[in-house]
Amino acid sequence: MLERELQRLFGFQTFKEGQKDIIEALMAGNDVFAMLPTGRGKSLCYQLPAFLARGLTVVVSPLLSLMEDQVAQLKKAGRKQVVALNSFSSKQERQKLLQQLNDYKIVYLSPEMLQAQDVLSALRSQLISYFIIDEAHCISYWGHDFRADYLRLREVKAALDHPPTLAITATADENVRKDIKIQLQLRQPVEILDRVNRENIALFVERYETNEQKVIRLKEIVREYELPGLVYAQTRAQAEWYCEQLQRDCPELSVGYYHGGMDSMDRMLVQEQFLSNQLDLICATNAFGMGVNKQDIRFIIHLQQPLDVASYLQEIGRAGRDGSPSFALVLLSPEDPFYASRLIQNRVEETMSLETLPQLLAMPFNSKSEQRMRLEQSYGEQGQTILFLLEKWDVIVDDKGTWKNQHETISKLKTYFEKQEQ
Numbered sequence: 001m002l003e004r005e006l007q008r009l010f011g012f013q014t015f016k017e018g019q020k021d022i023i024e025a026l027m028a029g030n031d032v033f034a035m036l037p038t039g040r041g042k043s044l045c046y047q048l049p050a051f052l053a054r055g056l057t058v059v060v061s062p063l064l065s066l067m068e069d070q071v072a073q074l075k076k077a078g079r080k081q082v083v084a085l086n087s088f089s090s091k092q093e094r095q096k097l098l099q100q101l102n103d104y105k106i107v108y109l110s111p112e113m114l115q116a117q118d119v120l121s122a123l124r125s126q127l128i129s130y131f132i133i134d135e136a137h138c139i140s141y142w143g144h145d146f147r148a149d150y151l152r153l154r155e156v157k158a159a160l161d162h163p164p165t166l167a168i169t170a171t172a173d174e175n176v177r178k179d180i181k182i183q184l185q186l187r188q189p190v191e192i193l194d195r196v197n198r199e200n201i202a203l204f205v206e207r208y209e210t211n212e213q214k215v216i217r218l219k220e221i222v223r224e225y226e227l228p229g230l231v232y233a234q235t236r237a238q239a240e241w242y243c244e245q246l247q248r249d250c251p252e253l254s255v256g257y258y259h260g261g262m263d264s265m266d267r268m269l270v271q272e273q274f275l276s277n278q279l280d281l282i283c284a285t286n287a288f289g290m291g292v293n294k295q296d297i298r299f300i301i302h303l304q305q306p307l308d309v310a311s312y313l314q315e316i317g318r319a320g321r322d323g324s325p326s327f328a329l330v331l332l333s334p335e336d337p338f339y340a341s342r343l344i345q346n347r348v349e350e351t352m353s354l355e356t357l358p359q360l361l362a363m364p365f366n367s368k369s370e371q372r373m374r375l376e377q378s379y380g381e382q383g384q385t386i387l388f389l390l391e392k393w394d395v396i397v398d399d400k401g402t403w404k405n406q407h408e409t410i411s412k413l414k415t416y417f418e419k420q421e422q
């Protein structure tokens with residue numbers, strides 16, 4: 001199992017999104033073109049296969065500092081069969097190294113180095129497992145970092161007899177991608193692109209007057225359309241609340257919830273159940289998704305206005321990985337912008353402002369639990385404390401969460417939180 005090797009070699013428990021797809025495609029002997037955002041862990045996508053292979057993996061990297069960094073990191077982690085060869089290496093080092101290539105699993109090279117005849121012929125005498133072009137956009141005129149030396153990589157690849165080749169980068173638009181594939185003569189490459197332009201995902205937005213109408217619509221959809229599906233809520237309380245609603249009113253479905261506040265055993269369990277189709281639906285916060293590779297998710301529903309485009313794209317990109325028709329739907333209601341701005345604000349300022357509380361609690365709620373959800377949405381975990389205090393002080397007068405003595409209560413709350421901070 002690849003996960004076991006990941007743990008053994010790198011000490012990580014799970015793959016980050018995209019890594020496993022790339023590794024599997026490469027290890028199956030394919031040429032691969034991959035695009036993953038910065039920081040996702042592109043290096044591991046070739047390091048892992050390299051350590052599992054019989055021969056030597058050649059990695060082309062444009063920056064000396066990047067190369068040295070990676071070699072140092074691997075060595076520190078006890079993986080010593082790696083080496084970098086670049087213009088900093090002395091002649092002796094270089095000769096010695098070229099004679100001892102057998103001892104290594106990975107050799108990092110600058111593209112210039114690959115032009116040297118002694119280097120190339122030493123490589124040709126080796127069993128080359130993989131040919132890796134990191135920062136592959138450097139090969140394209142259209143890319144933002146064009147390097148003429150990269151153009152010669154095509155001959156190198158041919159000289160090495162076209163080993164399975166991985167071209168990997170964080171940024172490449174349509175033109176650059178085309179260029180990379182042509183320049184490197186990738187053969188029917190498997191493409192793993194972490195960006196969403198997937199024709200099989202249809203996008204919809206629907207607007208409703210109240211949250212209650214959203215919930216009704218949500219129930220309709222999950223009954224009507226093919227499962228499994230993923231429902232994104234903004235807060236932990238909300239994820240649980242929607243899950244409860246669905247469990248109660250759609251007993252024919254199995255629904256679970258997932259958020260960062262659960263302990264890791266519970267989270268793993270829910271994830272496993274979803275992967276093995278024991279759950280039809282998960283109501284989750286954005287904590288759910290990384291490393292979850294489920295091919296057949298048929299829809300992604302967002303229950304509020306998403307907070308930013310990048311995460312929205314990431315989240316809806318989890319639908320329809322199998323290429324079958326899928327959809328992404330946002331259910332909006334008028335108060336969304338208010339909550340969204342509160343949430344964004346909460347990320348910035350640590351201390352909440354109680355001034356907006358009357359405005360929030362004056363909104364119509366259908367139940368106390370909805371009010372609880374709204375409070376947490378706007379005030380994070382302090383929202384739960386607020387509601388607890390409102391109840392304790394007996395200022396909530398009915399099941400819809402209407403309250404009395406607002407002015408007085410706000411100042412009591414302020415005093416309470418000020419004391420907490422001291």
Ligand code: ADP
Nearest residue numbers: 012014015016036037038039040041042043044
């Ligand atoms: P990129 O080249 O995509 O910008 P790197 O290969 O430099 O990213 O990796 C970024 C960080 O992510 C590194 O510190 C690496 O150790 C870490 N990383 C890679 N894969 C995993 C994983 N599966 N789990 C946790 N951390 C990982």
Ligand code: MG
Nearest residue numbers: 039042043134
């Ligand atoms: Mg990198």
